[in-house]
Amino acid sequence: MRWTKVLTVGAAASLGFVAACGAPAANNGGAGNGTNGGNAPVDQAGAALDPNAKGPAPEVPGAKRGGILTVPYATVPANMDPSDQFYQDTAVIFSLTHRALTTYVARDGKQVLVPDLATDLGKQSEDGLTWTFTLKDGVKFEDGTPVKAADIVFAAKRSFDPDLAANGPTYQREFFKGGADYQGPYKGDKNWKGVEATDDKTVVFHLEKRFETLPYFVSFNQFTPIPEAKDKKADYQLHPLATGPYMFDKYTPGTELVLKRNPNWDPATDPARNNYPDGFHFKWGVDTIKTQTAILASNGDDATSLNWDPIDSSLIPQIEGEKKAQFEEGPSSCVLMVNMDARKIPLPIRKAIAVAWPFDSIHKAGGETTHSFSPASTIIPPQIAGHLDYEAEAAPGFKMNGQGDGDPAKAKEMLAAAGFGPSKPFELIYYYTNDDDIAQKVNQVRKQKLEAAGFKVQDIGVPGAERRKIVGDPKGKYNMLQSPRGWCFDWPSADSIIPPTIGTIALSQGGTTFGNFSDAKIDAEIKRIQQLSITEQGPEWGKMDKWLTENYLLAIPDNNDKGNSVFGTKVKNVHNNPNKGMPDLTDVWLDQ
């Protein structure tokens, strides 16, 4: 997922400091002290597939029905149009109301892909260019009309609309046959054949090239059925027709959304969802600290509330102490990197930056906590199948593991060896956000520490919105910290991490990449791995990850973002979903 929660939730991503300060188990080359919360082993979000999963979803032991779960949080969704969603928060909301072709369930802490509206995870043709999904019987919209294959085809076409789906994902453009310049059913050809319904129960996808991870992609909201006759275009978002256990009751754009039970949802068809609360009440744009403080105190309605914003550092003594049971954390889908422009900074200097980089100081200055991130040494996060756990060396004896405060003396030596010194310093040029207080502070730290390591630093301050544009331009004046600051995977497989962020194809799409670098060897390796089947791909991506960091070091692995949930004393069974860094609301129940 492109910077989704992170982009919207905070200034964070755009400022270049998301996530938090780590829980390093050991320090490397830097003074570190303070409270190190140990890292529990990360659940593998894994590429587990279960094509035979059947409804109903297993009951949660001891769960009670009833009550309304209130979910106040800081960001405000721009709209509720299913075609336009590419954000973690709305993905959680839509998991309650909308069903796509496939979905995930949590089993023993692992995420497993299961069929949702489809009977299985799709059938691939011999050449891999056609995928066929068959729909289940007995699935209805909230108004009682049965779901037909044509409704999913219409939704898939609608996801190409440049206005209705402006913020949605773009994989369908790259992979679907004729998708590159398709404009959707309203502005383009209504009878476009990239996706078609051969009868009421069969959806067929025609592809431009092999897309081994399509079953993951069709779990997106863009593949939830929309009946063409009831599509009100831009106004459809006011009441998108539900297929899940809940439906829209009252929706005030920009303020709140109330969900009630959907009488036409049949649990027997749904392997992934329970429906314990009577309803949900989402409140947007709330003040994080006040909300979290109130929820921890758990008076009145706050006892049945849940907030998924990053925990405020002032509340940490509480959630590490007597309120421990009201807090849940786990990995999110985002990995953060220190990006450099490999065309402008030679490899020895990139290694010197890796040695000098003050991870701990920057995390501290960014107000990040031990609960908001875990240090990373790889591009692929640990919960992805095939993740290879390695720590590459930037200099003999100096491991890059996202921890410590750098070694300025060693960095100076490395700069000297590369021919740079006090009389002829190497200049680092980057942009930072100057209309955000925390970004200014982070910049002070970063600049002082890099200067201490012998670099000359030109820190250019621009407003946040402008910065996003500048650092996303491959021809920018910067030589480091361009976009992306990191990457949130769209499905738990490394082919949604490495190909979109590294190499010639990624660079040719007009944006910036890790390293802004293209190299025939890298491209060949990506192409080779993409041709393998899903299960074979995993370990190969892991090896490529290590090879990239050791030989190219386009970006320095920094940390993996964590998701936080704070909830009232009556909210039970809250579990973090490692694919989203958000809690799974379909299993939550309230102890009234």
Place this chain on the structure above:
Amino acid sequence: MPEPSAGTLIEASEETASATAPEGQDVRTGRSPGQVAWARLKRDKVAIVCSVIILFFLLVAIFAPFLVSLEAVDPITGAKADPSTVHTELVDFNGLPTVGASSAHWLGVEPRLGRDLFARWAYGARPSLIIGFVAAFASTLIGVTLGLIGGYLGGASDKFISWVIDFFLSLPILLLVLAIIPIMQKRIAAGNDLTAQETSMIRFWVLITILVVFGWMGLARLVRGEVKSLREREFVQAARAIGVPTRSILFREILPNLVGPIIVSASIAVPAYITYEATLSYLGAGLVEPTASWGRTIADAQNLFATYPLWLWPSVIGLSLLVLALSLLGDSIRDAFDPTSRR
């Protein structure tokens, strides 16, 4: 404003002896309104206390580097404190300081960054005081000039100046300032990229300019009104009749009668501007990193008040005390110049 003699008479009846007058001489002669006010001020305890407080902050601002150098060397970092160097080794992984107030850090260190809070506080007095006094001086100059011209010349120029005053008074200042500051910053940068240091410098002068531009109207209106009534007085008429040049009439005859309201207005403007600077910095439109400012510190510290109150208190107390002292002193000056007030 009364004629000089009236003030002298009242004053003379109150004061039986004057320190400056030799014994046996008539104390009733030769005392200007300014001298009278000064004599009254010197006997005003509130004014004396306030002056001492203001002097204290002035000295803190002027000798900030010296004061900071009195702090001991930090045993962990092995360095002396200064306002800008970050020492993240002094904070834990959740950003809270691991060291308290000590001989090396009289007010502790800043959460998250580990900068010395006493140094930030002492240096933070500088922008407040410079902006307050410079802006007050400049806006007074503009206000008096325009007030004098408008009030004395009358006619078209008076109408124009009054219109400008009304126009500026009708603008929603805070809203406008929040919008103007980034625009001016961009204009000054003229498309060039600015580093943090440059941005901070530009913000500093933009802030002064804006406070001056939006701060002169009250005084101009006051002066214009006074001048309009003074212009018709006998002593001005007389001066005009015997051919005294306009410049002399303005500066010799009229201005001395306005010294009271002008000083009062300026002394009230200083704390107002200091508050304004803090407010704008608090709102994010004022000074930026790396400049130390009380307003910014207050904005940063408020969320951690429950866990780390030491961050917030010094700036809040410093700002409140300075503004209160300046306001009370302004009040005392006003009273001292007011012939109808008796103490």
